Amino acid sequence: MVDKADLREQFTEAFQDAEYPISSPMDLVPALPAGPSTKFESGEFSMTAMELNTKLDGEFPYDSVNDFVDDVMASLEDQDLI
Numbered sequence: 001m002v003d004k005a006d007l008r009e010q011f012t013e014a015f016q017d018a019e020y021p022i023s024s025p026m027d028l029v030p031a032l033p034a035g036p037s038t039k040f041e042s043g044e045f046s047m048t049a050m051e052l053n054t055k056l057d058g059e060f061p062y063d064s065v066n067d068f069v070d071d072v073m074a075s076l077e078d079q080d081l082i
Contacts, residue, residue, distance in 0.1 A: 002082045036053075
């Protein structure tokens with residue numbers, strides 16, 4: 001089972017150092033510890049940042065890490081990935 005709170009924390013930690021506002025996924029890459037291959041895992045969920053980008057339904061720009069992570073979580077939930 002996916003621990004959504006843990007996953008949210010992983011996303012927030014990975015994306016918090018980006019320079020907000022961000023206007024595209026490429027603005028996030030320098031903040032990621034392992035670049036696009038940064039992996040997020042919880043329970044049966046496992047996805048790299050590059051894979052995650054293909055699942056996002058949100059619309060850029062984002063003004064804060066919380067706004068971005070909220071949309072990431074909503075996109076994954078809407079697609080029954082978490």
